[in-house]
Structure formats: structure tokens, C-alpha cells
Amino acid sequence: MFVLMFYDVGEKRVAKVLKTARRYLTWIQNSVLEGELSPAQFESLKVDVKKILKDDYDSVLLYAWRTERYMTKDIIGVERGTVDFMI
Amino acid sequence: MFVLMFYDVGEKRVAKVLKTARRYLTWIQNSVLEGELSPAQFESLKVDVKKILKDDYDSVLLYAWRTERYMTKDIIGVERGTVDFMI
Numbered sequence: 001m002f003v004l005m006f007y008d009v010g011e012k013r014v015a016k017v018l019k020t021a022r023r024y025l026t027w028i029q030n031s032v033l034e035g036e037l038s039p040a041q042f043e044s045l046k047v048d049v050k051k052i053l054k055d056d057y058d059s060v061l062l063y064a065w066r067t068e069r070y071m072t073k074d075i076i077g078v079e080r081g082t083v084d085f086m087i
Numbered sequence: 088m089f090v091l092m093f094y095d096v097g098e099k100r101v102a103k104v105l106k107t108a109r110r111y112l113t114w115i116q117n118s119v120l121e122g123e124l125s126p127a128q129f130e131s132l133k134v135d136v137k138k139i140l141k142d143d144y145d146s147v148l149l150y151a152w153r154t155e156r157y158m159t160k161d162i163i164g165v166e167r168g169t170v171d172f173m174i
Contacts, residue, residue: 004091004150006093006116006117006118006119008116008117008167009164028148029093029095029146029148030093030095030118030146031093031117031118032093032119032148046161046163049163050163053163053164054164055163055164055165056164056165057164057165058163058164058165059116059117059162059163059164059165059166059167060162060163060164061115061116061119061160061161061162062160062161062162062163063091063158063159063160064158064159064160064161065152065157065158065159066157067157070152070153070154071150071151071152072150072151072152073148073149073150073151074133074148074149074151075146075147075148075149076133076136076137076140076142076145076146076147076149077096077140077141077142077143077144077145077146077147078142078143078144078145078146079146080095080146
């Protein structure tokens, strides 16, 4: 399945969330990652991320699609994901 | 079509990009908006956003799907989009 993840978390937890998410997905822009996961990997990602978050403060969104076949992706401006400058 | 938009732009242009994007989409989290658009609205959104951006610095990603029928959405932590506290 194709997964998009966005996180908006407290400063203290940013590096940890990003590090965990990158074990599963590819970083593409500030707070956004994407990738192709198996359903089992997807569940595992959610469990791992949930462990880090402060539930009443942080927010993580996960969109998943069975296929990326019907998807288009437009980039206006710079394609950040090509330069791997974070962590 | 179902559209997801993420922006990562210079501080000076954040408010303007957000204001423009909100004419078309719903803000759901820090730098993320989503919504259902016609193909014509989608093209118009891209044109409007492009006018604001500094092409060699800013980055805007637009994902589009013909339908949101095969999509799942998980929220871990807080659902920010329900509280409309930005601009």
C-alpha cells in the first residue's frame, strides 16, 4: 500500500519521530514522508510512532491507498526529497 | 478529485500560500491541506500558488487521486483540523 505520513509534534520529539518514520518511509519534505509498505509494516509503523507521541499534544496523520496507480504528484518549486540533508 | 497539498515555503510567504490554498482546500495540520476539487479548480490552485512561490527556495507538493474511495486516514494524537485556530 502507498502511505503518506505527516507529523506535527513537539520539538523534543521531532528527531525521534522522523528517525522512526524513516525506517519505513522516505522523507520528501518538511514533516512529510511517503512510501510503499505492506499492511504489516504499516501497522508496525503506527505502533512505533504511537510510543513516541504525547497524545494530547502531537498529531500524526497517515493516509494509505491500496495502490498509487491512480495518483498524480505535482511539485511546484524545489523537490526537497532529492537532497537528503536531514538527520 | 481528492487533493492533498503540503507546503514548505519561506516565512514571508507562509500566510499568503495558506490563504490562497484555503480558498480551495481545508487546512488539516501544520502545512497540510486536503479537499475535493474539480480538475479545473486543481489547475487554478496550481496557477495561484505558483504566482506566490520563490521557485528556487519554496516547495509545494500536490498529490491528487481520482477518488478517495480506496483511501484510509489514521490520526494518531490530536486531530488539528477540527480546531480552526489558524489565520
